[in-house]
Amino acid sequence: DTAVSQTPKYLVTQMGNDKSIKCEQNLGHDTMYWYKQDSKKFLKIMFSYNNKELIINETVPNRFSPKSPDKAHLNLHINSLELGDSAVYFCASSQGLAGVGQFFGPGTRLTVL
Amino acid sequence: GQQLNQSPQSMFIQEGEDVSMNCTSSSIFNTWLWYKQDPGEGPVLLIALYKAGELTSNGRLTAQFGITRKDSFLNISASIPSDVGIYFCAGILTGGGNKLTFGTGTQLKVEL
Numbered sequence: 001d002t003a004v005s006q007t008p009k010y011l012v013t014q015m016g017n018d019k020s021i022k023c024e025q026n027l028g029h030d031t032m033y034w035y036k037q038d039s040k041k042f043l044k045i046m047f048s049y050n051n052k053e054l055i056i057n058e059t060v061p062n063r064f065s066p067k068s069p070d071k072a073h074l075n076l077h078i079n080s081l082e083l084g085d086s087a088v089y090f091c092a093s094s095q096g097l098a099g100v101g102q103f104f105g106p107g108t109r110l111t112v113l
Numbered sequence: 114g115q116q117l118n119q120s121p122q123s124m125f126i127q128e129g130e131d132v133s134m135n136c137t138s139s140s141i142f143n144t145w146l147w148y149k150q151d152p153g154e155g156p157v158l159l160i161a162l163y164k165a166g167e168l169t170s171n172g173r174l175t176a177q178f179g180i181t182r183k184d185s186f187l188n189i190s191a192s193i194p195s196d197v198g199i200y201f202c203a204g205i206l207t208g209g210g211n212k213l214t215f216g217t218g219t220q221l222k223v224e225l
Contacts, residue, residue: 004155041199043156043215056212090155099211100144104155 003027004105006091012111013081020077021108023091031055032074033092033102034066043090049074050097078110086112117202117216125222126192134200134219135186142204145178145185146213150199159200160187194223 004025013019025032033056034046048056052068063079078085091105119136126132136145144163148156160171162178162185169176175188185202202216 041150041218041220043201045212045214048212058212092155097211098144099205099213100146100161101158102213104157106153107155 004091004093004103006089006105006108008108009106010109010111012113014113015081015083017081018077018079019081019110020075021089021091021110022073022075023105024073025091025093025103025105026072027093027095027103029093029095029103030071031094031097032068032071033094034074034076035090035092035104037088037090037107039087047074047076055097081110081112083112086110117204117214119200119202119216119219121219122217123220123222125224127224128192128194130192132189132192132196132221133186134221135184136202136216137184138204139183140204140206141182142214143182143207144205145176146203146205147174147176147185147187148201148203148215150201150218152198156201189221192221192223197221197223 007022031050033048035043037043046060047066049068065077068074088107088109090107092102094102117138146161147159150156160176165182166180167178173190199218199220201218203213
């Protein structure tokens, strides 16, 4: 009965590799988000999608490409990983575009070596 | 860009004590939210505030939306060990996708 799930939970990889993180929500929400939390716990939005349409793109390097195959899924693909990409990435979902009532997933800890 | 500063950055308190933390912004927000993040988990919404001056409670938690719309505070009464975690404020400015801007966080540690 998980509301927002992410896979994998942990991801360790070498610089230069390409990796993907998957997110699924079973809440019936129409809006999904990706956030990055750095080592100082600062949380910053990266992207949001509403009904599979990109709404927010917060000047994230174009090595990051979100893909929303349907309303319940928002995946994050990262090309040419860099050391600075190491962080915890959170997926979230909400109903509507008001921004309130976002449910967060458990996070994916990405470590780039 | 907008920045939300929270204080204190961290605090140690005794079980049973009341706790206060606040959040200030250089910009006005239309909605203020307070989240709690447990270790290894995502943030969980505690309280949402929609109007300047609004005071809202959720159990032992009370939060207020500042009159200037540039600040908010959160009080926790009679703290218990499970209150440990990081508390984040977040603001929403209507328009521009209604994105959440998070504060810098207050880490709460409770001594038994």
